[in-house]
Amino acid sequence: MVSDPESAGWMLDPVLERDTRAIGDLPLCRVLLSRDANYSWLLLVPRRKGAIEIIDLDQSDQAQLMSEIDQASRALKSITGCDKINIAAIGNVVKQLHVHVIARFHADAAWPKPVWNAAPAREYQGATAAGLMAAVRNELALEPLQTIAGSGSAA
Amino acid sequence: MVSDPESAGWMLDPVLERDTRAIGDLPLCRVLLSRDANYSWLLLVPRRKGAIEIIDLDQSDQAQLMSEIDQASRALKSITGCDKINIAAIGNVVKQLHVHVIARFHADAAWPKPVWNAAPAREYQGATAAGLMAAVRNELALEPLQTIAGSGSAA
Numbered sequence: 496m497v498s499d500p501e502s503a504g505w506m507l508d509p510v511l512e513r514d515t516r517a518i519g520d521l522p523l524c525r526v527l528l529s530r531d532a533n534y535s536w537l538l539l540v541p542r543r544k545g546a547i548e549i550i551d552l553d554q555s556d557q558a559q560l561m562s563e564i565d566q567a568s569r570a571l572k573s574i575t576g577c578d579k580i581n582i583a584a585i586g587n588v589v590k591q592l593h594v595h596v597i598a599r600f601h602a603d604a605a606w607p608k609p610v611w612n613a614a615p616a617r618e619y620q621g622a623t624a625a626g627l628m629a630a631v632r633n634e635l636a637l638e639p640l641q642t643i644a645g646s647g648s649a650a
Numbered sequence: 651m652v653s654d655p656e657s658a659g660w661m662l663d664p665v666l667e668r669d670t671r672a673i674g675d676l677p678l679c680r681v682l683l684s685r686d687a688n689y690s691w692l693l694l695v696p697r698r699k700g701a702i703e704i705i706d707l708d709q710s711d712q713a714q715l716m717s718e719i720d721q722a723s724r725a726l727k728s729i730t731g732c733d734k735i736n737i738a739a740i741g742n743v744v745k746q747l748h749v750h751v752i753a754r755f756h757a758d759a760a761w762p763k764p765v766w767n768a769a770p771a772r773e774y775q776g777a778t779a780a781g782l783m784a785a786v787r788n789e790l791a792l793e794p795l796q797t798i799a800g801s802g803s804a805a
Contacts, residue, residue, distance in 0.1 A: 549737060557717075561704075561712050561713060565709075565712060587734055587754060608742070609767070611764045611766075
């Protein structure tokens with residue numbers, strides 16, 4: 496079942512798992528949707544055990560990460576028509592390397608501030624999150640994950 | 651004098667110029683030091699006219715940007731011994747594409763929050779900024795800028 500030996504031993508951080516929904520896997524990163532409905536907010540998590548900083552990735556993975564940031568940004572822009580894309584690798588609280596890719600609007604809950612510590616998180620209502628996830632899957636040509644790492648095998 | 655035709659017409663945004671000191675040029679980016687002494691905080695500004703988003707850069711420039719983020723991160727880590735590197739391209743206020751590379755410490759003014767809107771900016775005292783700039787120039791093998799586009803001499 497393992498078609499990606501470089502991902503061996505990698506598991507999604509439990510806080511990231513709690514705060515997001517899994518959309519699918521790009522060649523390097525798991526693509527997640529934040530549960531905060533204030534923003535159309537993706538997270539890219541390189542499936543590399545122990546990676547905390549971008550400098551922990553080798554040159555090839557860094558190049559792939561940039562390519563996947565580009566793809567996720569274009570997908571969000573295309574789906575949402577946002578005014579700005581915010582991209583960040585912070586990781587002061589959750590150490591596992593993860594890159595935020597966030598669609599921002601002039602009228603959103605935090606504009607023009609960065610999203611962190613700016614507005615209380617808001618839950619998605621109805622099928623909005625599912626619709627957005629389906630649109631991202633379509634733009635990125637992703638297969639849905641069959642199961643999530645930690646609870647069995649991943650597609 | 652122009653050895654870099656792809657940079658033709660590019661000028662540093664005046665707000666970035668006001669809030670930073672110029673350290674030097676990597677092949678793609680001007681390297682700046684934030685005037686906020688709370689953090690050892692570099693900014694990388696791709697010298698590409700009109701670039702606002704990372705997706706505005708072509709694939710070759712994106713790869714170079716990632717390489718320069720890697721270099722700047724390693725330089726900061728080596729110089730400061732920081733606990734974490736924060737990397738972000740926000741640009742909600744200043745549109746010109748710029749990437750923050752920030753050395754973070756568990757005891758710094760904003761930890762564990764991101765630096766934006768977290769603590770009042772603090773000015774460098776004495777020669778601290780000059781020493782940091784010299785160390786970054788040394789780590790990145792940069793020549794001091796002879797002149798800054800738009801304004802005269804830097805260094």
